[in-house]
Amino acid sequence: MRKDKIFMLVGSLLLLFSFVFPLWKITLLAPQYPEPLGMKIYITHLADGNQFNDVKNIDLLNHYIGMAHLPYKANVEKGVVKPFKEFVIIPIVIVVLVILGLITTFIGKRKYYIYWLVLLIISGIIGILDFYNWLYVYGHNLDPNAILKITDKTTGKLMAYQPPLFGFKQMLNFQVYSYPSTAVYFIGLSVIFVLLAIKFYPPKGKNLA
Structure with missing residues (x-):
C-alpha cells in the first residue's frame, strides 16, 4: 500500500479512540475537599474524574447555586434530566468520519484527503463552540429560587458561574481547571497523519497504484 x-488509513482509525478515552476533564479544588473533584466528559456520557461519586457531588454543588442538573447516568435513569443530544450526535459524526476516511483511503486522491481533513476540522470547531455554549447555558441560566443566591453588585442580577472552556478560573472558593483529555490528543494525531498523507502523496507521473 x-x-x-497508510497515513490516511491510520489517521481515520485514530478517531475511534474517542469511544474509549475522555475528550475533556474539568477539575474543582476547594479547601473543604481534601481530594479534588473531577468530571470526565466522554462523547457518550459523563464520568467521575478523581474519585467515586465526583459527578454526583459536582451536580449537588451546582444545583445548590441554581445550575441545572447534570445528565449523568443516575439522573437520566431517574428522569431528573434528559441526556445531552450531543451524546447521540457526536458518536454518529465520529463513525461517519471514519467511514468517509476509509472510503477516501480506498480512492487515494490527494484532494479527497484535503476535503476529509477540512471536514474533521470543521466538525471539531462546531464541537468546541457547542461545548462553550453548554458551559454558558449552565453557568448563566440559574434558578432564582436556589438555596445560595449571590448577586452581582453592579447589575443586581444573579452572578454567573460559567466554568472555563480552557484553563483556570476562580469560582467562589473553588479553583476550576478545564483542559482537553486523551481523546483530543488522538484527534490531533489524526490531523497530523492526514497532513502526512497529503505531504507524501506521489507527485504527478509516479505510480499511483
Whole structure:
C-alpha cells in the first residue's frame, strides 16, 4: 500500500479512540475537599474524574447555586434530566468520519484527503463552540429560587458561574481547571497523519497504484 494511503488509513482509525478515552476533564479544588473533584466528559456520557461519586457531588454543588442538573447516568435513569443530544450526535459524526476516511483511503486522491481533513476540522470547531455554549447555558441560566443566591453588585442580577472552556478560573472558593483529555490528543494525531498523507502523496507521473 502507498505511504500516503497508510497515513490516511491510520489517521481515520485514530478517531475511534474517542469511544474509549475522555475528550475533556474539568477539575474543582476547594479547601473543604481534601481530594479534588473531577468530571470526565466522554462523547457518550459523563464520568467521575478523581474519585467515586465526583459527578454526583459536582451536580449537588451546582444545583445548590441554581445550575441545572447534570445528565449523568443516575439522573437520566431517574428522569431528573434528559441526556445531552450531543451524546447521540457526536458518536454518529465520529463513525461517519471514519467511514468517509476509509472510503477516501480506498480512492487515494490527494484532494479527497484535503476535503476529509477540512471536514474533521470543521466538525471539531462546531464541537468546541457547542461545548462553550453548554458551559454558558449552565453557568448563566440559574434558578432564582436556589438555596445560595449571590448577586452581582453592579447589575443586581444573579452572578454567573460559567466554568472555563480552557484553563483556570476562580469560582467562589473553588479553583476550576478545564483542559482537553486523551481523546483530543488522538484527534490531533489524526490531523497530523492526514497532513502526512497529503505531504507524501506521489507527485504527478509516479505510480499511483
